[in-house]
Amino acid sequence: MHDVQTVAYVQRMMANTLRQLDGPAVLCADWEHVEILSPQVSEAVISMLAVTNAKIMCSGILLAPQAATFNLQAERVIRDANNPARKAFRDRGKLLDWLADVLKPDEMQAASAFLT
Numbered sequence: 001m002h003d004v005q006t007v008a009y010v011q012r013m014m015a016n017t018l019r020q021l022d023g024p025a026v027l028c029a030d031w032e033h034v035e036i037l038s039p040q041v042s043e044a045v046i047s048m049l050a051v052t053n054a055k056i057m058c059s060g061i062l063l064a065p066q067a068a069t070f071n072l073q074a075e076r077v078i079r080d081a082n083n084p085a086r087k088a089f090r091d092r093g094k095l096l097d098w099l100a101d102v103l104k105p106d107e108m109q110a111a112s113a114f115l116t
Contacts, residue, residue, distance in 0.1 A: 014048070
């Protein structure tokens with residue numbers, strides 16, 4: 001997510017996917033390789049996340065443990081999107097443990113494979 005156009009594209013793709021679901025969604029994202037966001041991109045990401053709040057049952061976002069500055073920014077972005085069902089994790093196992101409450105076994109396998 002290096003520019004506002006990329007965030008807008010991701011938002012459109014996410015919205016299209018979420019519209020195809022009958023019920024709420026569980027999301028798992030890997031932001032380990034995302035770097036510091038410009039203020040404009042940061043605001044676009046907040047908007048992207050907030051727009052999908054109504055469809056989200058829970059969302060776990062993996063952050064790189066060593067990226068302290070970005071992690072602070074990511075946590076602010078997630079908090080500002082205003083959905084307590086979205087959480088950031090620095091540990092894959094803890095993220096998967098959190099998702100285990102809502103995912104079926106085959107979905108857990110997919111989430112684990114995605115995060116590997």
